[in-house]
Amino acid sequence: MKKEEKIKILQDLVKINSVNGNEREISDYLSNLLNKYGIKHEIFPFVDDENRSNLIIEIGEGRTDQVFGLTGHQDTVAVTDELAWKYSAFSGTIEGDFLYGRGAADMKSGLAAEVIALIELVEKQQIPSGKVRLIITAGEEFGAPGAYKINPKLIEDLDALIVGEATNGNVKYAHSGSFNYRINSIGKSVHSSVPNQGINAIEGLVAYINDEGRVFSDLPVDEILGNVQHSITVIEGGKQINTIPGHAYLLGNVRPTPTFNNKQVRSLIEKTITKINQETDYQLKFELLHDFYPIRTLTNNSLVENAYQASKEFYPDRDIKLFTDNGATDASVFVQIKPDLPVIILGPDSNGSAHQINEHTSLSSYLATIDIYQKIINEFFANKKGAR
Numbered sequence: 001m002k003k004e005e006k007i008k009i010l011q012d013l014v015k016i017n018s019v020n021g022n023e024r025e026i027s028d029y030l031s032n033l034l035n036k037y038g039i040k041h042e043i044f045p046f047v048d049d050e051n052r053s054n055l056i057i058e059i060g061e062g063r064t065d066q067v068f069g070l071t072g073h074q075d076t077v078a079v080t081d082e083l084a085w086k087y088s089a090f091s092g093t094i095e096g097d098f099l100y101g102r103g104a105a106d107m108k109s110g111l112a113a114e115v116i117a118l119i120e121l122v123e124k125q126q127i128p129s130g131k132v133r134l135i136i137t138a139g140e141e142f143g144a145p146g147a148y149k150i151n152p153k154l155i156e157d158l159d160a161l162i163v164g165e166a167t168n169g170n171v172k173y174a175h176s177g178s179f180n181y182r183i184n185s186i187g188k189s190v191h192s193s194v195p196n197q198g199i200n201a202i203e204g205l206v207a208y209i210n211d212e213g214r215v216f217s218d219l220p221v222d223e224i225l226g227n228v229q230h231s232i233t234v235i236e237g238g239k240q241i242n243t244i245p246g247h248a249y250l251l252g253n254v255r256p257t258p259t260f261n262n263k264q265v266r267s268l269i270e271k272t273i274t275k276i277n278q279e280t281d282y283q284l285k286f287e288l289l290h291d292f293y294p295i296r297t298l299t300n301n302s303l304v305e306n307a308y309q310a311s312k313e314f315y316p317d318r319d320i321k322l323f324t325d326n327g328a329t330d331a332s333v334f335v336q337i338k339p340d341l342p343v344i345i346l347g348p349d350s351n352g353s354a355h356q357i358n359e360h361t362s363l364s365s366y367l368a369t370i371d372i373y374q375k376i377i378n379e380f381f382a383n384k385k386g387a388r
Contacts, residue, residue, distance in 0.1 A: 001116060001120055003367065006112075006116055006367060006370065007094070007099075007366075007367075009112050009116065010099060010104075010109055010112040010366060011092035012029060012092070013103070013108040013111065013112055014090065014101035014103055014104050014108055015090050015092045015101070016029065017090050018075055019076055019102070020075040020076070020078070020141050020142050021049070021051060021139075022051050022075075023052050023053060023074040023075050023146075024045065024050065027074065028043070030055060030057075030115055031055070033119075034057060034115075034119070037122055037123070039057060039118065039122060040057070040058050040059070041055060041058070043055050044056065046149070053138060054135070054137050054138055054149060055136040056135060056154065057115070057136070058131055058133050059118050059121060059128065060127060060129070060130050060131035061128065061130070062131055063129045063130070064129045064130040065157075066128075066129070066380070067132075067157045068132045068133070068158075068159060068160055068377055068380050069133050069134075069155075069158040069160065070117075070132070070133070070135070070161070070162045071134070071135040071162070072114050072136055072137075072163070073107060073111070073137045073138070075138055075140060075141050075142075076102045076103035076106065076141065077141050079102050084357050085100075085357055087100045087358075088101075089101055089102040090102060092104075094363070097363050097364050098361070098363070099361055100359065100360045101359065101360075104359050105166040105351075105353050105354040105360065106141075106350065106355060106359070107164060107166055107347060109166065109347065109349075109366045109369070110166055110348055110369065111136065111164060112366070113164060113369040113373060114134055115134065116370050117377070120370065121377065121378075126378060128377065130381060132377055133154065133158070135330075137330050140329070140330050143290055144292065144332070144333050146330075147330040147334065148333055150333075150334070152337045155334045155338050155341070156338055158334075158341055159342075160303045160342045160343075161331060161341055161343045161344075162344055162346055163329045163330065163343065163344070164345075164369075164373075165327075165329055165347050166347045166349060166350035167345055167347050168351060168365070169311050169314075169315040169318060169346075169349070170323055171308050171311060171322050172323055172325065172344060173296070173298075173299055173301075173324065173343075174224050174225055174294070174295060174324040175225070175324060175325055175327050176225050176228075176255035176256060176257055176294050176327070177256040177257075177262055177291075177293045177294040177328060177332055178254075178328035178332065179253065179254040179265050179266070180251070180252070180253050180289040181254075181266075181269065181287060181288055182249055182250070182251050182252075182286075182287040182289055183208055183249060183252070183273065183284050183285065183286055184247070184248075184249045184287065185201040185205045185208075185250075185282060185284050186284075187199035187200055187201030187202075187203075187244070187245060187247065187248070188244070188246055189243060189244055189245060189246030190243075191242065191243060192242045193242075195244050198244035199244075199246075199282065200244050201237055201245045201246055201248040202235075202237045202238060202245055204248070204276070204282030204284055205237065205284075207276050207280060208272065208276060209250070211272050211276065212232065212252070212269075212272065215272050221259065222257035222260070224296055224324055225257040225258070225259075225296070225326070226257070228255060229255040229326055230252070230253070230254045231252065234250060234251035235248070235251075236250075255294075255328075256293070257294050258294050261293070261294070262291055262292075262293055266288065273285075292333065293335050294332070295329075295331050295343045297342045297343055299322055301342050302380075302383065303342045303343075306375075306376050306379050307346055308322060310371075310375040310376050310379075311346065313372075314368040314371050315368055347369060348366045349361050
């Protein structure tokens with residue numbers, strides 16, 4: 001595929017407004033592209049929303065049992081303060097080596113690179129002996145509904161997985177989970193002139209907040225991901241100034257690690273709530289919102305080693321690093337199905353612009369990433385000879 005066509009594909013994707021909840025147009029665009037090359041794929045519309053869909057692409061001869069996976073998401077976060085953008089958020093404007101627009105970094109450049117990598121393998125007749133499966137989802141930026149709708153059988157047979165999120169060419173081999181929850185506080189509403197006759201629901205949340213800092217302060221530290229991170233992020237309660245609130249709630253986020261995992265986080269929160277309910281007049285109720293698992297792949301795994309070497313080869317302008325962070329991806333859902341699945345996150349440039357005003361990526365990194373994916377895939381199958 002010519003360089004100009006690769007750039008146009010990314011530009012076209014950025015021009016599509018696929019803010020969370022409007023992904024079907026991306027699926028349709030990619031389907032039309034894949035049809036030109038006779039590549040097997042299927043769109044899976046959401047039953048409850050015709051504007052949303054997942055897309056599954058496969059290439060390969062299927063002569064061996066090996067299945068190499070890639071994944072990416074079609075949605076973007078919303079555009080805020082559009083007047084502050086240098087160019088319109090959905091213009092896909094190119095200036096020098098940079099392409100601007102919502103989703104340019106997170107993660108339409110990685111998504112386009114994954115699709116084009118498969119197309120070019122077919123063009124060059126470098127058809128894998130097994131299968132390469134690209135799992136494209138909707139809604140990763142909020143709740144990952146698309147990832148949860150993927151047929152588990154499409155995860156169970158994977159031998160390795162690349163998540164194409166932007167990493168500036170670096171290789172992320174582990175990330176924390178993300179555990180989002182709500183605590184509802186049920187009190188008794190009365191006039192503020194007689195507060196002792198009521199139960200202040202906000203004070204119930206305060207009791208939890210005071211305990212939350214203590215119970216999360218002395219947890220085991222993961223050797224790779226470090227401490228479990230925890231935050232209270234939203235508090236709401238009360239309707240008017242002269243009324244004791246009868247209901248209030250808070251939202252919290254925890255970043256679990258393999259050493260202190262999602263189930264342990266939930267147990268810790270529920271025990272804290274139970275203790276408050278038993279020892280006070282406050283009544284707190286726990287509600288789980290999102291439950292994304294951590295991932296961790298050893299640095300001596302062949303997937304990590306091959307990705308590192310490929311990135312060094314195609315990014316000669318930088319010092320490629322292996323790294324970890326506290327972010328979460330669709331892989332957080334997939335490892336619930338296959339906990340031992342080797343996973344890395346590797347994609348084009350972001351340089352801190354993802355989710356920000358003037359989001360952008362570099363075209364040079366985007367084009368390099370296409371080559372990196374192909375090299376990793378070819379090396380995977382060159383070293384895996386298992387036959388059916």
